[in-house]
Amino acid sequence: MTNRLEIAPSRRLACSRCGTEFTCNLAGPCWCAEEVVRLPMPGDGGDCLCRDCLRKAAAQGSESPQP
Numbered sequence: 141m142t143n144r145l146e147i148a149p150s151r152r153l154a155c156s157r158c159g160t161e162f163t164c165n166l167a168g169p170c171w172c173a174e175e176v177v178r179l180p181m182p183g184d185g186g187d188c189l190c191r192d193c194l195r196k197a198a199a200q201g202s203e204s205p206q207p
Contacts, residue, residue: 155190157197162190 150165164170171191177198179189189197 153188155193156187157189157193160190160192162188164188 149167150163152161153164154161162171164172172188172194175191175194175198177194179194179197179201
């Protein structure tokens with residue numbers, strides 16, 4: 141019997157906000173796992189953000205008044 145477990149390769153992405161290209165490593169630790177902020181997945185069909193845009197979005201979210 142063959143083990144068909146496949147390890148996903150890293151992906152080259154373009155930030156959905158600024159277009160900066162970066163790598164998403166699905167096979168191991170990704171740079172975003174090192175970030176202290178956790179944002180919800182985009183509901184508008186967008187993809188991942190680069191490190192700078194992720195940090196900016198987190199800062200903007202923390203400045204918003206809470207209901």
